[in-house]
Amino acid sequence: MSTDYSKELNVALLAVQRAAILTKQVFHSHAKGTLNKSDASPVTIGDFGAQALIIAAIKANFPDDEVVGEEEAKDLRENADLKKTVWDLVKQAKLDDDAAEKTLGGPIESDDRMLDVLDMGASQGGNKGRIWALDPIDGTKGFLRGGQYAVCLALMVDGDVKVGVLGCPNLPIDDSAPLTEDLGANATDSEGKGVLMSAILGKGADSRPLTRGALKDATTISMKTVNDISSATFCESVEAAHSAHGDQAQIASKLGITKPSVRMDSQAKYASIARGAGDIYLRLPVKKDYQEKIWDHAAGDLIVREAGGEVTDAQGKRLDFSVGRTLKNNKGVVAAPKAIHGKVLEAVTSVLSAKQ
Ligand SMILES: Nc1ncnc2c1ncn2[C@@H]1O[C@H](COP(=O)(O)O)[C@@H](OP(=O)(O)O)[C@H]1O
Ligand SMILES: [Mg+2]
Numbered sequence: 484m485s486t487d488y489s490k491e492l493n494v495a496l497l498a499v500q501r502a503a504i505l506t507k508q509v510f511h512s513h514a515k516g517t518l519n520k521s522d523a524s525p526v527t528i529g530d531f532g533a534q535a536l537i538i539a540a541i542k543a544n545f546p547d548d549e550v551v552g553e554e555e556a557k558d559l560r561e562n563a564d565l566k567k568t569v570w571d572l573v574k575q576a577k578l579d580d581d582a583a584e585k586t587l588g589g590p591i592e593s594d595d596r597m598l599d600v601l602d603m604g605a606s607q608g609g610n611k612g613r614i615w616a617l618d619p620i621d622g623t624k625g626f627l628r629g630g631q632y633a634v635c636l637a638l639m640v641d642g643d644v645k646v647g648v649l650g651c652p653n654l655p656i657d658d659s660a661p662l663t664e665d666l667g668a669n670a671t672d673s674e675g676k677g678v679l680m681s682a683i684l685g686k687g688a689d690s691r692p693l694t695r696g697a698l699k700d701a702t703t704i705s706m707k708t709v710n711d712i713s714s715a716t717f718c719e720s721v722e723a724a725h726s727a728h729g730d731q732a733q734i735a736s737k738l739g740i741t742k743p744s745v746r747m748d749s750q751a752k753y754a755s756i757a758r759g760a761g762d763i764y765l766r767l768p769v770k771k772d773y774q775e776k777i778w779d780h781a782a783g784d785l786i787v788r789e790a791g792g793e794v795t796d797a798q799g800k801r802l803d804f805s806v807g808r809t810l811k812n813n814k815g816v817v818a819a820p821k822a823i824h825g826k827v828l829e830a831v832t833s834v835l836s837a838k839q
């Protein structure tokens with residue numbers, strides 16, 4: 484096993500690239516096979532298929548690694564039609580490059596094996612050993628609505644994130660494309676779209692086109708220097724239930740920001756600030772008891788930090804990925820370039836303490 488994580492990164496990049504072939508196919512089809520999960524959030528055939536493909540690739544290369552994946556096979560075990568639909572998609576999703584496809588272990592052998600592989604995402608996480616955090620489609624609501632979504636994969640070792648990859652099919656390839664409101668709605672994966680970002684701890688962050696997932700073609704990315712916070716661009720969730728739009732508007736106004744926020748689904752927010760298309764990402768809790776999921780943050784947290792940012796919770800604590808499937812030690816997320824993070828956090832504290 485490599486100690487510089489280059490093999491892990493290579494596998495993760497290719498696995499995310501392959502999974503995105505599947506999600507893009509579903510994105511363009513009318514029937515997305517949407518089901519509602521027990522917490523009333525949606526899951527689609529794209530989520531199931533992408534999770535199976537990525538776990539298969541991880542297990543082919545690192546059989547002893549564990550995976551904390553968002554989805555499970557239960558619904559497919561109970562519904563033969565759904566299982567067949569997902570299997571038809573999974574069978575077809577292949578990289579053009581034979582050598583790369585071989586690196587991922589080739590296709591999954593059978594539909595039953597696909598279900599077993601999907602269920603290998605049941606790790607409870609923790610602070611010991613090698614554990615991957617996988618969100619096969621982050622921003623499922625955005626995916627369904629034609630907004631941003633991301634295929635997210637990160638490797639943690641002893642609870643610390645070492646490798647992070649975000650595949651964003653609907654973000655511009657061009658790192659300098661401005662972050663505009665229309666990237667949040669009516670997003671497409673037409674020409675010029677589709678970016679794959681990554682980071683290895685201590686080695687910086689990169690971006691490359693999603694169609695070229697290998698290590699080649701990478702450009703280094705970094706956050707923008709913000710000389711005047713009042714001109715910063717801040718982004719937040721589209722879903723008002725996922726973060727407190729009202730509190731975030733007050734924080735922005737305290738910082739003198741007059742531009743409206745850019746709302747977009749998924750970890751595309753982390754990706755966008757990491758490359759300086761936006762500057763600040765705020766995610767303040769709506770419900771006190773909601774615990775953020777590690778797969779919603781692991782890759783983005785590392786990519787932003789490696790691009791020169793700081794990511795904390797609303798109290799200024801680093802996100803703690805070592806305590807299970809959720810970030811139970813943290814509330815909220817505040818991500819910004821290192822130089823201004825302290826000022827942003829001051830505004831967060833002042834707005835939140837005024838609410839008590
Ligand atoms: N009440 C809540 N507060 C915060 N996040 C929530 C939430 N309910 C669901 N989520 C998470 O928000 C994620 C999407 O984040 P965003 O709002 O930034 O697009 C969802 O990921 P999935 O779409 O993978 O399920 C889900 O895990
Ligand atoms: Mg979900």
Ligand SMILES: [Mg+2]
Nearest residue numbers: 618621622779
């Ligand atoms: Mg998610």
Ligand SMILES: [Mg+2]
Nearest residue numbers: 553618620621
């Ligand atoms: Mg998801």
